Amino acid sequence: MVVKLGDTDSWLLSFKDTGNDTLKHVVLKDTIPEGLTLVPGSITWFDTAHPNGQVLPDDALSSGGIDLGNYAPAGAGYVRFRTTVDRDFDFNKVACKLTNVATARANYVPEISSSASVKVDVNGNGDTSDDCKEQKAFSCDLLNVKSLGNREFRYTVKFTAQNVTFKSATFNFGDGTTPLTTDKTTVDYKYAKAGTFSTKVNVTFDVNGGTETVTSASCATTISTTTPPRELPDTGAGGVIGIFSAVTVAGALFHRRFLAKRV
DSSP states (O other): OOTTTEEEEEEEEEEEEOOOOOBBEEEEEEEOOTEEEOOOTOEEEETTTTTEEEEOOOTTTTTOEEOOOOBBBEEEEEEEEEEEEEEEEOOTSOOSSEEEEEEEETEEEEEEEEEEEEEEESSSSSSHHHSSSSSOOOEEEEEEEEEEEEEEEEEEEEEESSSSSSEEEEEEEESSSOOOSOSSSSSEESSOOEEEHHHHHHHEEEETEEEEOOOOOGEEEEEOOSSOOOOSOOOOOOOOOEBBBSOOOOOOOOEEEEEEEEE
């Protein structure tokens, strides 16, 4: 999707409990990239208890995110907000491809993430290729985690590498072991004991003959290897955050954007 300077865009972040257990303390978080500005007063939360929408503070989705409480199996909701593309957008500083990252987590449910990107037509001619052809941009955009069972997790890092070369990723698993540096973007790791651990990844790129290492809040996550107590008989998957849209994507967070209007 291509946007122009000054465009106002609407974003929709939806979630659903697709498991058999109640999700406790569902927390949503969204990281708006530089180059976009939140429209004040636009963050609105909808679910069965708030059918007409409840306006949330402007910082609700940033920092630690917003705790939306508990959701029973099949319970669902969504958060809608708007952003504008900065009119003083500097494509020498900010990537023409802007990636918006959302995450969701709940008690005993590993954090899941999703991202959506837009391209900015800086010149306003409907073609972004001339805007970003020579620009160098690099960032750490997302750290996904999947539980493999028995204290083992699969971590996948996603990044932007525009006119630069990915070199390596360094995973710090938060358990006091030596960080793992690899040229792979996906690694499996088994923790030696149960507990709660904060995992972080740094990404290194080759840039202009040298190296640059970056990270971000979206490239860090917290997992728990503790087995959660069951509220219901174990007849299948427990607490699972899932999404449904025109195309069903099971076990993932749905995060999309669509053009609303120009101002």
